[in-house]
Amino acid sequence: MADIQVKKTAEEPGATSLAVVVPVDHVREAEERATTAYRQRARLPGFRKGKAPAAIVKKQFGDDIRHDVLEQLIRESWKVALKQEALQPIADPHIHNLKWDADTPVTFEFHVEVRPVLALNRLGGFRLKRTVAPVTDEQVTAQLNELREQRAPWVPVTGEAPKPKDLVSVTVAARAGSEISDSQDYQVVVGDGRAIPDLEERIMELTPGQSRDATVHFPNDFADEAKRGQTRDIRVTLHEVKRQTLPELDDSFAREVGDFESLSALRQAVRTDLEREAAREADARVRSALIDEIVGANQVLAPRPLADRALATFAQAYGIPQDRFEAFAKEFRPIAEAQVRRDLVLDDVVERQQLALTPAELEQRIAELAQRRTVTPAEFRASLEKAKRLRDLERSMLEEKVFGYLLSLSTVESS
Numbered sequence: 001m002a003d004i005q006v007k008k009t010a011e012e013p014g015a016t017s018l019a020v021v022v023p024v025d026h027v028r029e030a031e032e033r034a035t036t037a038y039r040q041r042a043r044l045p046g047f048r049k050g051k052a053p054a055a056i057v058k059k060q061f062g063d064d065i066r067h068d069v070l071e072q073l074i075r076e077s078w079k080v081a082l083k084q085e086a087l088q089p090i091a092d093p094h095i096h097n098l099k100w101d102a103d104t105p106v107t108f109e110f111h112v113e114v115r116p117v118l119a120l121n122r123l124g125g126f127r128l129k130r131t132v133a134p135v136t137d138e139q140v141t142a143q144l145n146e147l148r149e150q151r152a153p154w155v156p157v158t159g160e161a162p163k164p165k166d167l168v169s170v171t172v173a174a175r176a177g178s179e180i181s182d183s184q185d186y187q188v189v190v191g192d193g194r195a196i197p198d199l200e201e202r203i204m205e206l207t208p209g210q211s212r213d214a215t216v217h218f219p220n221d222f223a224d225e226a227k228r229g230q231t232r233d234i235r236v237t238l239h240e241v242k243r244q245t246l247p248e249l250d251d252s253f254a255r256e257v258g259d260f261e262s263l264s265a266l267r268q269a270v271r272t273d274l275e276r277e278a279a280r281e282a283d284a285r286v287r288s289a290l291i292d293e294i295v296g297a298n299q300v301l302a303p304r305p306l307a308d309r310a311l312a313t314f315a316q317a318y319g320i321p322q323d324r325f326e327a328f329a330k331e332f333r334p335i336a337e338a339q340v341r342r343d344l345v346l347d348d349v350v351e352r353q354q355l356a357l358t359p360a361e362l363e364q365r366i367a368e369l370a371q372r373r374t375v376t377p378a379e380f381r382a383s384l385e386k387a388k389r390l391r392d393l394e395r396s397m398l399e400e401k402v403f404g405y406l407l408s409l410s411t412v413e414s415s
Contacts, residue, residue: 014303022106124409126293132282152244164191169240175233206238302337310336
């Protein structure tokens with residue numbers, strides 16, 4: 001591979017471009033090896049296995065051989081590039097401007113996303129405030145009412161028009177004069193935002209069994225761009241209305257929810273959960289403030305290629321279609337850049353301080369989480385692996401170590 005030529009052609013924070021030239025002789029040797037491999041396993045009419053002439057094998061499997069050769073040359077070139085340029089890639093390289101003609105060198109470009117070198121000269125000495133928001137009686141009551149709604153049965157209502165929060169079954173059809181088409185059935189909770197306002201207004205004018213013709217207007221921010229700002233003639237039919245009957249908030253309800261002897265015990269459990277959540281949110285704010293201080297003190301930038309990668313990941317997670325990506329990227333770029341800066345700082349601290357998660361620490365955390373869910377550690381680990389969440393747990397635990405180290409270098413005042 002020493003004859004493969006790799007030359008850096010461009011560099012920016014977070015990305016490097018490399019021009020690659022694979023000499024003709026090297027390409028021919030790769031072609032011969034690939035052809036030989038196909039000859040050994042090819043079965044062609046009139047020839048014993050492994051005895052078909054190379055020319056016939058090339059004619060029969062030309063595209064496959066070319067594909068294998070190209071993969072081999074790219075792998076070899078990438079090894080040369082990694083060794084020669086001492087790269088720290090964060091992902092596989094992209095291949096651009098590939099050229100490969102008969103009896104000519106193979107040329108292409110590697111576009112590589114790399115982790116930039118940081119100079120974190122100041123990691124501590126900051127003064128941070130940790131404020132835990134107090135839990136109010138109103139918050140506890142609101143949480144209890146949510147529990148009531150979750151356990152409230154849906155009871156059919158007859159002879160009444162629906163009210164907000166009622167569950168309705170409707171049929172909506174397109175209307176052109178007296179002709180009706182494209183009937184579709186829906187179940188929606190009135191007021192939850194799933195139906196457009198005009199349609200909800202028409203539904204709330206009906207009682208079960210009634211139909212009404214109407215013209216509805218789609219909002220300018222409607223999810224389906226083709227319908228934004230449009231009007232449609234429809235016929236809506238209301239079939240059924242259901243309403244929740246909330247259970248009484250008493251000791252009996254508390255026993256139904258869980259192993260609570262009284263409503264007072266349930267209320268205290270809810271308050272404790274809300275207080276834990278308030279503490280977690282306070283910790284998250286302190287961590288975010290600490291990262292902001294480190295980023296500002298060391299002028300950490302978010303390289304464009306890494307921010308672009310983060311944006312693409314966000315867009316995929318949110319299911320953003322290609323035609324809406326530009327608007328999405330404009331809105332979410334600051335969030336993506338903040339995420340990149342955070343990851344760069346944490347990764348750099350992990351490497352420089354040689355922080356690591358031990359198998360024993362991971363097993364202990366799995367055991368703790370399994371106990372809370374009343375399952376065995378083996379069962380909980382299996383569920384994490386099946387959901388592909390084990391690495392997320394490992395990452396979060398390592399971040400705890402990083403922040404434990406960083407916070408020990410600063411002053412945190414509680415209030």
